Amino acid sequence: MRLRILPNFLVQAILLHHGLSAVVDNSNQIPKLHPRGQIVFNMGSSWSSPASKGQEIFKPADAVATDPSEDPRYRRFTHFLKLNHHDHAIFYHNLQYHNHLPYALASAYIFGGSRDHLHDVYEECSKELEQWQDSPEEIDPDNWRAHLGDKRYQRAYLSFFEDEMEQRGHDWKATLWHFLTDKQVDEGGNDWDNHQLLYGLTEGIGHPLIHLGYALELEDKGLAMEALAMAAVSYNKVHELVDNPYPPLPFITTSEIREVLDKLFDDPNYDDICSKNGMGQPSKILDDPPYVTFYGYVIQKERAALLEAYQKQVEASVMLFTTSHKAGNPQYDFFLAHTVTAAQALRVILPHVDTQQTWHLVRAHMVLMAQVYLSQCRPTIKDWFVDDYDIGNKDWDYIKKKALESEYKYDSHYLKVLRSLQEFEKLFGTGEPGEKKYNMYLKAAVKFADEFSGWIGFSNASMKKLDIKDTNNTQ
Numbered sequence: 001m002r003l004r005i006l007p008n009f010l011v012q013a014i015l016l017h018h019g020l021s022a023v024v025d026n027s028n029q030i031p032k033l034h035p036r037g038q039i040v041f042n043m044g045s046s047w048s049s050p051a052s053k054g055q056e057i058f059k060p061a062d063a064v065a066t067d068p069s070e071d072p073r074y075r076r077f078t079h080f081l082k083l084n085h086h087d088h089a090i091f092y093h094n095l096q097y098h099n100h101l102p103y104a105l106a107s108a109y110i111f112g113g114s115r116d117h118l119h120d121v122y123e124e125c126s127k128e129l130e131q132w133q134d135s136p137e138e139i140d141p142d143n144w145r146a147h148l149g150d151k152r153y154q155r156a157y158l159s160f161f162e163d164e165m166e167q168r169g170h171d172w173k174a175t176l177w178h179f180l181t182d183k184q185v186d187e188g189g190n191d192w193d194n195h196q197l198l199y200g201l202t203e204g205i206g207h208p209l210i211h212l213g214y215a216l217e218l219e220d221k222g223l224a225m226e227a228l229a230m231a232a233v234s235y236n237k238v239h240e241l242v243d244n245p246y247p248p249l250p251f252i253t254t255s256e257i258r259e260v261l262d263k264l265f266d267d268p269n270y271d272d273i274c275s276k277n278g279m280g281q282p283s284k285i286l287d288d289p290p291y292v293t294f295y296g297y298v299i300q301k302e303r304a305a306l307l308e309a310y311q312k313q314v315e316a317s318v319m320l321f322t323t324s325h326k327a328g329n330p331q332y333d334f335f336l337a338h339t340v341t342a343a344q345a346l347r348v349i350l351p352h353v354d355t356q357q358t359w360h361l362v363r364a365h366m367v368l369m370a371q372v373y374l375s376q377c378r379p380t381i382k383d384w385f386v387d388d389y390d391i392g393n394k395d396w397d398y399i400k401k402k403a404l405e406s407e408y409k410y411d412s413h414y415l416k417v418l419r420s421l422q423e424f425e426k427l428f429g430t431g432e433p434g435e436k437k438y439n440m441y442l443k444a445a446v447k448f449a450d451e452f453s454g455w456i457g458f459s460n461a462s463m464k465k466l467d468i469k470d471t472n473n474t475q
Contacts, residue, residue, distance in 0.1 A: 056427055057307060060351045064110060065219045076115040078220070080105055080122040084129075085222040090158070090230050092130035095151040098207045098230075100412035101125045102223055103341075106214050107415035111403045124410040145184065145195070148235040157229040165225060172221035179228055181357075197231045198357060199239035201349075202364040205282050205335060205372065206342030208234050209361075210416075213345025216352065237286060241294050242363045253298040255309060257316045257366055258381075260297050264290060264370060265378050265469065274377040280458045282335055282375040290370065297366050301359045309362050310350070314343045314424055315440070317369060321417070322386055322444045324379035324466050331465040332448060333379075333457035335372045337417050342368060344420035347427060376457055379466040387436055391446040396422055399442075402449040414452060421445040 068075040084101045091098060104125045108118055135156035139147065144160060147153040165175040180198040201209040208231040215223035254260065264270060267290070277284040299309045317339040325331040346365055350358050373379075399418055408414040425441040432438060456462040 055307065057310065057347055058303065058351055061217055061348045061423075063219065064106070064217055073109065073113075073115055073118070076118050077105060077109040080118060081218075081220060082222060083122070084126065085226065087131060088126065088129040089132045090154050090226055091151050091233070092128070095154075098204065099129055101129065102214055102226075103210065103416050104410065104412035106218060107412070107419045108404065108409075110419060111400050111415070113404050117404060117409075121410055125412060144232075148195075148200075148232055151233045154229055154233050157232045158225055161225045161228045165221065170221070172224045176215075176224045176228060177352075180231070195235075195239070197228065197235060198353070199242065199360055199364070200231055200235035201361065202238050202342065202368040203234040203236050204230070205338045206345070206365075206368050207338075209342050209349070209365075210338075210345045213348040217348045238364055238367055239360075241286075241289060241291070241367050242360055253296045255297070255299055255305070257297070257309070257313045257369065260293060260366065260370060261316065261320070261373055261381070263293055263296075264374060265380075267293075270374055270378065271469075273374050274460060274463060277375065279377055279460045279462055280335060280375065282371050285371045285374045289367075290374070294367055294370065297363065299359060299362060301355055303355065303358075306355070306358050306362055309366075310343075310346065311428060313362065313365055313369065314428070315437075316381075317343050318421065318424070318441065318444050319381050319383055319386065320369070320373065320379070322448055323382045323384075324376075326465065326467045327382075327385075329465060330447075330451035331456045331462070332452055333376055333462070333466060334413065334455040335376055335457050336379075337413050337455075339365075339369045339372055341413075341416045341420050344416075344423050347423065376466065377463055377468045379468050382467070386440055386443050386447060389443045389447050391439070391443055394442075394446045396425075396442065396445075399445050399449055406449070408452060413455065418445055418449060421448075 066074045068078060081102060084099070084105075088099055088101065101122065104121050105118060108121045113121065132155045135153045137153075137156065139153060139156040139160035141164075144157075147156075161175065161179065164179070165172050168175050168178075181196050184195050201212060208227060211223065211230050212227040214220075215227045270290070273285075299305055317336075321333065321336040321340050324333065324336065342365060346361060349361065353361065399422065403409065403415055403418050406414075421441045421444055428441075430439050430442070456465050
């Protein structure tokens with residue numbers, strides 16, 4: 001039974017029973033939903049520019065690679081990428097942390113950092129990294145799926161993928177896409193349950209996705225093989241939340257990411273999410289995920305709808321990251337930052353995949369946003385923190401200066417976020433003067449660059465710094 005054929009009074013009764021209110025007119029249109037007590041969605045979300053400008057997302061991103069013999073900076077940059085690839089493991093500190101050195105180097109290089117600056121970035125960011133350790137056993141063509149999701153095999157997976165690349169005449173792109181899209185249905189499994197590595201890229205708060213984005217943007221075979229290894233040892237269950245063609249469809253569906261976050265915000269089932277799991281534990285959310293909410297996010301499998309969904313997810317991730325702190329106490333959450341940088345990685349990757357894969361990756365980014373949003377205790381989005389921010393005469397040159405000269409110039413996440421915001425403006429434009437969202441990405445970048453004083457989000461102490469619904473006396 002479709003919602004539109006129900007009498008208005010019945011719709012109202014059902015929605016109120018489920019803690020929802022609705023704006024319903026006398027037409028046959030589906031009502032616009034507003035969860036009671038909600039603070040997120042009814043703030044509104046005007047796009048920064050018409051979606052048509054974002055059609056560039058279906059074109060490859062500008063190439064970063066150049067001729068090393070003609071560019072000493074690029075030669076120094078690629079030297080450090082190779083050195084990191086040879087010396088440092090992808091995961092370190094008891095396999096808990098990701099090696100972010102390539103992201104810091106790439107961001108610094110793209111922002112125009114000198115050769116000496118790139119050297120300093122490498123020296124500073126490599127201090128805490130660890131050398132490669134042998135895996136329990138080798139990976140070969142017969143067992144390469146046997147240890148998916150096991151980080152102890154990071155070295156073995158990297159060696160395996162590099163051997164496969166060599167057998168393909170060092171064609172790293174062919175090797176990359178072969179393994180990302182290789183399909184296998186387990187005996188007795190469903191036809192749709194094909195376990196493509198591509199469908200696990202948003203595991204590990206999006207790091208495989210981010211790594212792949214840099215590999216494609218820089219056209220670097222070392223990063224590409226690292227991305228494959230990272231995807232392999234991070235692979236888990238996200239694809240199950242995205243791919244199931246027979247989900248328990250909820251009564252009401254939406255194509256609005258802000259409405260998904262809003263429903264999570266207003267759902268009393270998650271009032272104790274942080275007291276139960278602790279803050280900063282995104283992986284635990286997938287142990288008992290909000291299936292109905294995930295399945296209720298419906299996107300048509302065609303380019304215009306996918307572009308629209310992607311742009312809205314970009315805006316939502318930026319607003320969630322930059323406006324979820326308390327008024328007068330600007331703080332920036334480490335995990336929320338990954339929804340922004342993963343969205344930028346999507347921009348690089350999507351031109352290389354087909355419509356079905358685009359649909360999957362956009363929905364997977366939604367799952368990542370919802371997963372992190374819950375893990376960080378459902379903070380409140382307040383768009384006006386960015387919309388009304390006065391940047392004065394500051395521009396992207398100012399952001400470049402902050403990236404290369406501030407006290408956080410060696411912080412890979414700080415650099416990644418600033419660069420992502422700049423890339424979003426290149427993709428979607430500034431909008432028109434006078435519009436509510438005019439210059440939103442530059443405003444967000446200046447606000448973040450000027451206010452940042454270190455990352456929060458790792459413990460429940462951070463709950464007092466984000467603007468979180470007071471369900472557990474945490475304010």
